[in-house]
Each structure stands twice: as structure tokens, then as C-alpha cells.
Amino acid sequence: LAKTTQPISMDSYEGQExxxxxxxxxxxxxxxxxxxxxxxxxxxxxxIQGYKxxxxxxxxxxxxxxxxxxSTLSLPRVSLSDTAVYYCLVGVPNYGGSQGNxxxxxxxxxxxxx
Amino acid sequence: NAGVTQTPKFRVLKxxxxxxxxxxxxxxxxxxxxxxxxxxxxLRLIHYSVGEGTTAKGEVPDGYNVSxxxxxxxLLGLESAAPSQxxxxxxxxxxxxxxxxxxxxxxxxxxxxx
Numbered sequence: 001l002a003k004t005t006q007p008i009s010m011d012s013y014e015g016q017e018x019x020x021x022x023x024x025x026x027x028x029x030x031x032x033x034x035x036x037x038x039x040x041x042x043x044x045x046x047x048i049q050g051y052k053x054x055x056x057x058x059x060x061x062x063x064x065x066x067x068x069x070x071s072t073l074s075l076p077r078v079s080l081s082d083t084a085v086y087y088c089l090v091g092v093p094n095y096g097g098s099q100g101n102x103x104x105x106x107x108x109x110x111x112x113x114x
Numbered sequence: 115n116a117g118v119t120q121t122p123k124f125r126v127l128k129x130x131x132x133x134x135x136x137x138x139x140x141x142x143x144x145x146x147x148x149x150x151x152x153x154x155x156x157l158r159l160i161h162y163s164v165g166e167g168t169t170a171k172g173e174v175p176d177g178y179n180v181s182x183x184x185x186x187x188x189l190l191g192l193e194s195a196a197p198s199q200x201x202x203x204x205x206x207x208x209x210x211x212x213x214x215x216x217x218x219x220x221x222x223x224x225x226x227x228x
């Protein structure tokens with residue numbers, strides 16, 4: 001299973017762009033990178049998923065360099081409501097015995113201040 | 115459409131007691147999962163199911179059993195509760211684990227074992 005490493009915590013201010021980097025040095029060829037967001041007292045919710053280069057949706061962007069050994073979740077102009085824990089998962093999306101995309105790790109606790 | 119629901123929301127057990135946590139989803143999802151979340155540990159996969167009548171072990175299966183007798187329900191059982199099983203339990207479901215498919219999480223069950 002590809003192991004991921006993220007910062008334990010990050011602080012930001014409202015209106016700033018926040019970039020959270022996840023390291024996954026032993027990512028496999030077929031692995032995808034998925035990010036989830038978890039608010040206090042709630043279950044996680046899917047944010048974005050990608051394989052290489054850049055993926056963008058209405059919530060965030062995901063940047064993946066050519067070697068795919070890391071990825072960066074970018075949150076544009078954060079607000080107080082973006083305060084949450086963000087998890088990076090690496091694994092094969094479709095079930096085939098690999099549980100990589102089901103391993104959440106400890107995540108990054110983002111605190112957005114006014 | 116209630117999504118994923120969990121019963122009960124909170125429970126206190128004495129060491130050695132047994133209980134069953136119920137997870138129900140109304141999205142006709144094939145896949146269902148049980149996670150536990152402990153402070154500073156992120157989410158850890160206990161068991162999961164890829165269809166009615168099938169279950170598989172996750173990262174931390176010891177001390178738990180599961181059953182998926184109906185597609186919409188996934189039960190998590192503790193036969194003899196231990197203080198180490200004090201945690202918040204999250205259930206999730208997904209249509210599949212294919213690219214772009216997301217897991218939908220329930221609100222969680224807080225379990226305290228004395």
C-alpha cells in the first residue's frame with residue numbers, strides 16, 4: 001500500500017489560497033490520488049481525485065507532478081467554513097484487493113482564522 | 115433520500131458487553147464500509163463489503179464482526195467490548211470504487227466502553 005505523509009496542521013487566514021502537500025514516494029503505476037474533507041463531528045466527504053497533471057472542480061484544484069511522488073491540494077480563497085481535516089488517499093480506485101484508496105491516515109488539520 | 119444513517123448515535127457499554135451498530139443506506143450502493151476514528155489517528159478501516167452476503171477485513175478487524183444480509187444494511191458487532199474500542203464509528207457506502215466514485219459517510223456513532 002502506498003503510504004502518504006501530510007503535515008499534521010496548517011494555519012491560514014480568510015481569503016488566502018491554501019496549498020496542502022501530500023507525499024507518496026512509493027505510489028504505484030495504477031494508483032490514483034484522492035482527497036477528502038472532514039468537519040468536526042461529521043464523516044469525511046470527497047473533494048477531488050486525480051492521476052496526473054492538474055484536476056480542477058468547483059471546490060479545489062489538485063496538482064500532481066510528473067513523477068507523481070507528491071500531490072498538492074489547492075483551496076482558493078479559503079473562508080472560516082473551510083476549517084477541517086483534509087485527508088490524502090492513494091490507491092487503486094476499483095476494488096481488486098488493494099485497500100490503498102481506503103486508507104485515510106491522520107490528515108492535515110487546517111485552521112482558517114478571520 | 116436519507117443517504118447513510120447510523121444507529122445508535124451514542125452508546126455507553128461496560129467491558130464485556132456486546133452490541134451491534136446498524137448502518138443503512140438508501141442509495142442502492144453495492145459497497146459498504148466501517149471505520150473507526152480515534153483522536154489524532156484519522157480513520158481506520160475495520161471491515162468492508164463489496165456486495166450482499168460478502169465481507170472482508172480492513173486494517174483493524176480484530177474484536178469486530180460484520181454482516182451484510184441485506185444490500186442496504188451493514189451491521190458491525192462487538193461480541194465482548196473492551197475499553198480500547200472506545201471510539202467514533204463511521205459507516206460509509208459507495209456505488210463502486212471506480213475512478214471518480216466517492217464514499218458517502220454517515221454521521222457517526224460515539225461508543226464509550228467503561
